[in-house]
Amino acid sequence: MTDHKPECPLGGCEPSASVGGSRREFLGAATAAMATALTGCGTLSKEEFLQRNFKELSKDEVLSVIDRLEKEYKAKYGKEVKVANTPPIPGVIFGYALDLSRCIGCRRCVHACVKENNQSRDPEVQWIRVLQMDKEEGVNLQHADQYYNPEEVPQEGHFYMPVQCQQCKKPPCTKVCPVGATWRDKDGIVVVDYNWCIGCRYCMAACPYGARHFNWGEPHLPADEVNPKTHYLGNRPRPKGVVEKCTFCIQRTRNGQYPACVEICPTGSRKFGNLLDKDSEIRYVLENKRVFKFKEDLNTQPNFFYFYGV
Amino acid sequence: MFTLKNFSGFFSDTFRLITKGGRIYYAWVGFLLLLIAIGAGAYLGQLKDGLIVTRMRDQVSWGFYIGNFTFLVGVAAAAIMLVIPAYIYDWEPIKEITILGEMLAISALIMCLGFVMVDIGRPDRFWHIIPLVGRLNWPQSMLAWDVIVLNLYLLLNWFVVTYLLFCAYTERHYVKKLVLPLVLLSIPMAVSIHTVTAYLYNGLAARPFWNSAILAPRFLASAFCSGPAILLILLQVLRKTTKLSIKDEAIFKIAELMAYTMGFNLFLTAAEAFKELYSGTEHMVYFQYLLFGLKGHTTLVPYAWASILCGLAAFILFLVPRTRTNWVTLNIGCVLIYASVYIEKGMGLIIPGLTPDVLGDIYVYRPSFTEIAVAAGIFAIGFLVFTLMLKAAVPMMLGEFTITKGRTPKEAPPQQA
Amino acid sequence: MRLPTLSTLAAGLLVLLGPAAFADPPAARTAPAAQAQDTAMPEGIQVPKPPFSDGIFPCTSCHDGKSMKPNFKHRELKDMHTDIVLNHGPASRWCLDCHDANNRDSLHLASGEKVAFTSSYLLCGQCHGDKLRDWRVGVHGKRTGSWNGPKQYLLCVNCHNPHTPRFQALKPLPPPAHPEQIQARKGGVR
Numbered sequence: 001m002t003d004h005k006p007e008c009p010l011g012g013c014e015p016s017a018s019v020g021g022s023r024r025e026f027l028g029a030a031t032a033a034m035a036t037a038l039t040g041c042g043t044l045s046k047e048e049f050l051q052r053n054f055k056e057l058s059k060d061e062v063l064s065v066i067d068r069l070e071k072e073y074k075a076k077y078g079k080e081v082k083v084a085n086t087p088p089i090p091g092v093i094f095g096y097a098l099d100l101s102r103c104i105g106c107r108r109c110v111h112a113c114v115k116e117n118n119q120s121r122d123p124e125v126q127w128i129r130v131l132q133m134d135k136e137e138g139v140n141l142q143h144a145d146q147y148y149n150p151e152e153v154p155q156e157g158h159f160y161m162p163v164q165c166q167q168c169k170k171p172p173c174t175k176v177c178p179v180g181a182t183w184r185d186k187d188g189i190v191v192v193d194y195n196w197c198i199g200c201r202y203c204m205a206a207c208p209y210g211a212r213h214f215n216w217g218e219p220h221l222p223a224d225e226v227n228p229k230t231h232y233l234g235n236r237p238r239p240k241g242v243v244e245k246c247t248f249c250i251q252r253t254r255n256g257q258y259p260a261c262v263e264i265c266p267t268g269s270r271k272f273g274n275l276l277d278k279d280s281e282i283r284y285v286l287e288n289k290r291v292f293k294f295k296e297d298l299n300t301q302p303n304f305f306y307f308y309g310v
Numbered sequence: 311m312f313t314l315k316n317f318s319g320f321f322s323d324t325f326r327l328i329t330k331g332g333r334i335y336y337a338w339v340g341f342l343l344l345l346i347a348i349g350a351g352a353y354l355g356q357l358k359d360g361l362i363v364t365r366m367r368d369q370v371s372w373g374f375y376i377g378n379f380t381f382l383v384g385v386a387a388a389a390i391m392l393v394i395p396a397y398i399y400d401w402e403p404i405k406e407i408t409i410l411g412e413m414l415a416i417s418a419l420i421m422c423l424g425f426v427m428v429d430i431g432r433p434d435r436f437w438h439i440i441p442l443v444g445r446l447n448w449p450q451s452m453l454a455w456d457v458i459v460l461n462l463y464l465l466l467n468w469f470v471v472t473y474l475l476f477c478a479y480t481e482r483h484y485v486k487k488l489v490l491p492l493v494l495l496s497i498p499m500a501v502s503i504h505t506v507t508a509y510l511y512n513g514l515a516a517r518p519f520w521n522s523a524i525l526a527p528r529f530l531a532s533a534f535c536s537g538p539a540i541l542l543i544l545l546q547v548l549r550k551t552t553k554l555s556i557k558d559e560a561i562f563k564i565a566e567l568m569a570y571t572m573g574f575n576l577f578l579t580a581a582e583a584f585k586e587l588y589s590g591t592e593h594m595v596y597f598q599y600l601l602f603g604l605k606g607h608t609t610l611v612p613y614a615w616a617s618i619l620c621g622l623a624a625f626i627l628f629l630v631p632r633t634r635t636n637w638v639t640l641n642i643g644c645v646l647i648y649a650s651v652y653i654e655k656g657m658g659l660i661i662p663g664l665t666p667d668v669l670g671d672i673y674v675y676r677p678s679f680t681e682i683a684v685a686a687g688i689f690a691i692g693f694l695v696f697t698l699m700l701k702a703a704v705p706m707m708l709g710e711f712t713i714t715k716g717r718t719p720k721e722a723p724p725q726q727a
Numbered sequence: 728m729r730l731p732t733l734s735t736l737a738a739g740l741l742v743l744l745g746p747a748a749f750a751d752p753p754a755a756r757t758a759p760a761a762q763a764q765d766t767a768m769p770e771g772i773q774v775p776k777p778p779f780s781d782g783i784f785p786c787t788s789c790h791d792g793k794s795m796k797p798n799f800k801h802r803e804l805k806d807m808h809t810d811i812v813l814n815h816g817p818a819s820r821w822c823l824d825c826h827d828a829n830n831r832d833s834l835h836l837a838s839g840e841k842v843a844f845t846s847s848y849l850l851c852g853q854c855h856g857d858k859l860r861d862w863r864v865g866v867h868g869k870r871t872g873s874w875n876g877p878k879q880y881l882l883c884v885n886c887h888n889p890h891t892p893r894f895q896a897l898k899p900l901p902p903p904a905h906p907e908q909i910q911a912r913k914g915g916v917r
Contacts, residue, residue, distance in 0.1 A: 044434060053438075053445045092875075107900040122912060123362060124904045129669055141670030142595060146903060152896035163669060172516060178453035179438040180445050196445075198438050199361075199431020202453050204371040208516035210669045214371060214431065217362035217911055240360045241431025256873045266886070267894060268869030280874070281865040289866070298515045309867060359911045367906035673906040 053180060054193040054232070065195075066232060073237060077223040084231045086254040088187035094248050095188075095275035095282040096259075097291065098162060099309040102269040105130050105153040105160030109261035109270065113164075116249060116260035117235040118227050120219030127246040128164040128261065129210060135159055139294075164261075165190060165211035165246035166294060166302030173203035173212060182243070187254070188275075188303050189247050191233035197242040204243060208295050212245045248272070275303065319713060320479050327702040327711065338697065342690040349687010352680045353428060361431055363680040369673035370664045372429070374681045377656030378688070379425035381536070382418045383507045384529065384655055386463065388537015389415035390500035392564070393493055407556055408493075409474055409707065410548070411541060412467045413699045415500075418537075419464040421692035428684050452510040459506050463499045466492060471699070478706045480713050504529050511663060519596035519663040522585075524578055529655070531575035535624075536651035538564050539644040546641070552704045562635055565643070569628035572647060576621055579654070599672075600662040609674050610661060613653050620650035774882050777844045784844070786831035797828040814891040816854070825850055825889070851883045858883075 047068060051057075057065065066083045073081035110128045119125040131144040135157050144161075154160065171190050174182050181196040182203060204212045218240045230236040231251035238244050249259035253272070257263075262270040273280030285291065289307040331339075356363050366373045392411035427433055438444035439457055448454040470492050477484040508526035515521050542564060545556050586597045598604050600614045627633045627643035634640060666672045677685075705711035789795060789807075801821050804811070813820060827835040834842045834850050842849050852859030861867035865878060868886065872878040886894060 049434065056445070089875075104894065104897060105899060106897045107902070110903070111900045123909045126903050129903065131669060140592075141668075142592070142666070144670040146669065146671060147905065149899065149902045151898060153899045154896065172514065176451050176453065176514070178447050178451045178457065179435075180447040181438070196435070196438060197432065198435045200426075200429070200453065201371045201431070202451070202510075204368065205511075205664070206514050206516055208668050210368070210667055210671075213368050215360070216364075216367065216909065217360040220912065239432075243431075253874065256875050258871060258874055263871050265869060266897065268867065268881075268886070271866060273874045277875075281870070284864045284866055300515075309861065362909070362911045367909055369906050 048195065051195050053196045055180070055183070062232075069232075069236065073226075076237070077221075077226045079223065079226065079228060081226060081228045081230060081236070083236050084229075084251060086231060086251070088185050088189070089254060090186075091274075091276055093186075093188040093275045093303065094167065094253060095273060095280075095286070095303045095305065096167070096248065097271040097282055097285040097289075097305040097307050099267075099269040099271070100159060100161060100306050101308045101310045102267045103130075103160045103162060103265075104267055105132055105148070105155075105158075105162075106266060108264045108266060109162060112260045112264035113246070115225065116227055116252070117247075118221055118230065118237050119244075120215060120217075120221060120238070121225070122220045123215075123217045125213050125215065125219070125244065127211070127213065127244075128162050130160055130162045132158050132160055161306070162261075163209055163211070163294065164304070165248075166209050166300065166304035167246075167248060169301035169303060170299060172206040172208065172298075172300060176202045176206045178202065185233075189233075189250055189253075190245065191247055191250065192243055192245060193233065194236070194238050194242045194244065199241040199243065201243065208298050208300060212243050214243050215240050269309075316480050316713065317476065320476050323479070323711070323713075324702040327705065328698045331701060335701070339694065342694040342697070345690035346687050346694065349684050349690065352683035353687065356428070356680055356684065357433070361429075363678060365675055365678045365681065367673060367675075369667040369671050370661065370675040372660050372664065373675055374657070374677035374685055375425045375429040377660040378685055379422050379429070380507060380529075380659060381652055381655040382422045382425065382692075383460070383504055384533030384651070385537045385540060386415040386418035386422065386460075387500040387504040387530070387533045388541070389467065390497050392538075392541070393496060393500075407541075407545060407560065409471060409703065410544065410700075411537075412471050412496075413696060413703065414537070414541060414544070415467045416464060416471065416699070417692045417696035419460060419467070420695055421688050422460060423464075424688040424691060425685070428688065452506060452513055455506045456503075456510055459499065459503045463496070463503050466496055466499060470496070471703070475703055475706050478709065478712065481709075501530065504533050511659070516668055517663045518593035520659075522582060524582060528575065528578045528582065531571050531578055532651045532655055534571035535568050535575055535647045536655070538568050539647040539651075542568075542644050543641060546637075548700070548704065553708055553710070554704055558635075561640075565628050565634045565640060568647065569625060569634065572621060572625040572628060575651075576618075576625055579618070579621075595666060596662045599665055600658065604666065605672060607672050607674055609676070610658070614658055617650045617653035617658055620646040621654075624650060773877070774845060774848075774880050775885060777847060777882055777884050779844075784832070786826075790831035792829070792831075797823070799823065799828070811890050814893070815889065845882070847889070848883050851889075855883075 045068075047065075051065060052061075054062070062085055066085060069083050070081060073083075107130055110126050110130060113119070113128050114121070114126055117127065119127065129146050131141075131146055132148040132155070133139060133145075134143045137143040139161065148155070148158075167184075167188050167190055169184075169188070171184055174184055174190060178200060179196060179198055181198070182190065182192045184190045199214070201214055204214060215238055219238055221237055226237065227235060229251055231247070231254070234247045234250035249257070249261075253259055258272055259270075262272045271281050271285055273282035275282060275286075277283065285307050286305065289309065291305045291307045293302050293305060364373060364375075389408075389411040392408045427436065430436070439446060439454075441448070441458065446454045446457070448458065470489065473489065474484055505526045508529040511517065511520035512522070512525045542561055545561060548554050549556050583597060583601070586594050595604060599607065600610050602608075603611050624643045624646035627639050627646070633643070661675055665675070705716060710716050790797070801819075813822075825834050827833045827841055830841060832844075834844060834847060836842055836850060837853055848859060848862065858867045862880070862883070865880070868883070869881050870878045883889075888895070
């Protein structure tokens with residue numbers, strides 16, 4: 001291996017404070033250089049390569065990681081991108097309910113989500129899939145169509161079922177992750193550490209809802225479309241080769257805001273709130289409406305519910 | 311320090327053995343190196359652009375790589391087909407070729423690890439999966455289990471093969487007390503690598519095609535056909551090209567065992583197909599897609615039936631003693647079994663497991679050029695490893711090449727002090 | 728339920744609408760005075776202005792009761808409001824079932840009690856009581872703002888044209904790319 005430091009075209013990697021070129025330094029640089037070769041691009045810094053799982057990082061380490069990321073994003077997009085690390089709010093478990101009798105399948109949510117959460121525009125990544133179903137068939141996936149594109153929706157004889165991460169209480173995706181790169185946080189949001197995920201896609205095979213998406217290519221996000229308000233475990237720009245998913249807009253909801261899909265929905269089909277708050281609208285839905293869980297027989301126990309408002 | 315010196319001599323002599331050979335040997339190795347180079351080139355492209363150069367997408371998130379991985383785990387597990395009779399029943403003819411089975415297992419495992427490596431999106435983070443160094447999600451994740459058992463099995467086989475060859479090289483008899491327990495251990499280990507690999511898919515309730523209790527038995531049954539099928543052909547090649555004596559009865563015995571496992575494999579497949587198709591629940595669609603096509607998509611159908619028909623034909627050829635002991639029909643049977651299981655365990659397992667996807671979308675997956683080139687490269691690596699091991703092992707096993715024999719005076723090892 | 732007089736209702740709404748900052752969630756706060764004065768409004772409910780067509784309100788600028796006398800006859804409108812298609816409930820439905828003949832800037836309930844346009848949900852709720860109940864708790868209709876704090880409501884009429892209340896069809900945004908269409912970017916990456 002060569003002993004020169006890996007090149008850092010991005011401003012993200014700090015020069016290592018080499019005191020007489022210790023052996024550790026050398027090993028770090030050498031492994032990073034090797035890893036850089038493995039990623040196929042010269043942008044992997046030693047710090048990034050050696051970064052540990054988010055859950056193992058100390059407070060200071062998290063801050064320095066965030067600092068590094070913010071510098072990286074600044075260099076890449078030419079604007080300030082804030083990476084928050086807002087923890088779960090005690091006493092809160094998020095729940096979501098979607099009114100199937102009201103959704104008209106207009107896909108406003110899909111595109112608002114893409115904008116809010118900095119999904120790659122090319123190759124296209126979308127966290128919400130809206131299924132057009134036959135009223136005659138009911139919820140039958142063999143009669144579902146995601147690619148409908150009529151002049152106007154809703155179309156006669158059809159209803160619409162948007163599907164996104166169901167934030168399961170027993171998530172099959174986190175169970176199968178070989179490296180613990182994804183977990184369910186205390187407020188019930190299933191998150192991914194994009195800096196720890198190895199991209200094996202086992203979680204995608206395990207998810208019964210098609211909620212997990214892979215960055216098959218280098219994510220492309222136009223600088224002027226970057227949402228600068230981000231969260232480490234949420235909508236910060238992602239690297240190539242990792243899995244991502246809906247986080248109930250963790251960067252918004254942990255600050256009290258509604259998720260972007262709730263705010264945009266023109267029919268008010270989307271309801272969100274704290275499951276532990278008996279006065280929340282989500283609790284009202286669960287207690288007063290006809291509610292079902294998608295693929296309930298799999299016992300994933302989603303905190304995402306479908307209901308019939310009428 | 312005597313042993314250590316012998317050991318370094320063993321290594322340098324092994325190196326000498328594998329670098330010297332006839333024209334056919336060089337041509338074969340050169341061909342494999344060429345394939346490896348092509349695969350490496352394709353893989354570099356994949357590293358640069360990402361897995362988007364494959365045809366895997368969110369709907370079908372595993373494909374050709376993982377299919378080959380699964381098939382090769384079966385090949386690796388099949389080494390025990392030779393070990394069981396050899397060591398438990400102390401059945402002489404097979405014993406001498408057990409070592410070949412173990413070398414086949416090593417090569418297959420190297421290919422397995424290669425296929426996993428090329429399938430992951432972040433190979434630079436490979437260290438995250440190394441026990442103690444990274445953060446292995448054990449015992450929860452079946453993939454974590456797989457990493458552990460595959461590497462242990464690799465280590466075990468590598469140790470046994472090296473030890474046996476080293477003993478042959480130093481003209482000593484191997485210590486039975488050491489080898490026997492290890493070989494016996496390799497039996498449950500082989501079962502476990504394939505069981506764990508089956509569980510990898512089996513445990514996913516999201517994928518009804520895999521979520522069947524007889525998946526692991528099916529895996530084992532098909533592995534015990536395909537692994538020996540490769541070996542039977544190899545044994546015949548070795549008999550012709552080297553002085554290694556492999557008795558006919560050994561080959562026929564293996565073929566007989568394969569007839570039973572193939573019959574069992576077909577029975578299990580039929581049981582699974584019956585359950586799904588007759589009960590006709592919504593889980594039937596995956597079998598429908600595989601066997602009859604769904605909504606006009608029939609890509610897999612010819613392959614699925616080819617696999618079934620090849621399996622049936624091979625079963626009959628191996629069951630009837632006359633065709634089993636006829637070299638032509640025996641070899642046809644081997645090829646048929648290999649083809650049958652390769653389709654069934656590769657694309658026939660992965661693709662219908664993921665098609666239609668969990669939201670009912672049908673994406674017709676076919677491997678891209680990159681995937682085929684990379685896979686060819688990995689197969690070439692496996693064949694190269696096997697070839698090199700054979701090249702060194704055969705003369706040692708035959709006693710033609712040991713610490714005292716088999717070299718020209720020029721090449722004599724340095725005199726020991 | 729006793730309803731407050733029009734004046735107190737209007738005053739309450741004026742206070743409520745004061746900040747006029749529905750678009751900006753953090754700024755939207757319930758005025759304490761409004762809560763005290765207006766018991767009919769569920770606590771913390773803030774509504775935007777009704778979606779009047781430009782220049783149509785106040786209605787009394789034409790319907791002043793002097794130059795134009797109320798005409799109680801059910802008829803097809805020929806001179807004005809020809810754009811209005813009335814397709815709401817039974818065919819016998821008529822403008823003055825909801826619009827107050829004596830004060831055109833107001834609506835009225837079946838009981839005759841006047842209701843401001845900004846409280847029109849009370850009128851809708853006469854027939855659609857279940858919807859009103861769900862709307863009050865934030866389950867029918869759209870809410871924005873804060874899941875654990877102040878929320879902004881929409882009036883029924885912000886989404887449903889009261890004359891033809893069926894939710895209007897929309898052009899859907901583009902469908903997702905087929906997996907076959909997702910390809911490596913031309914010219915490579917970076």
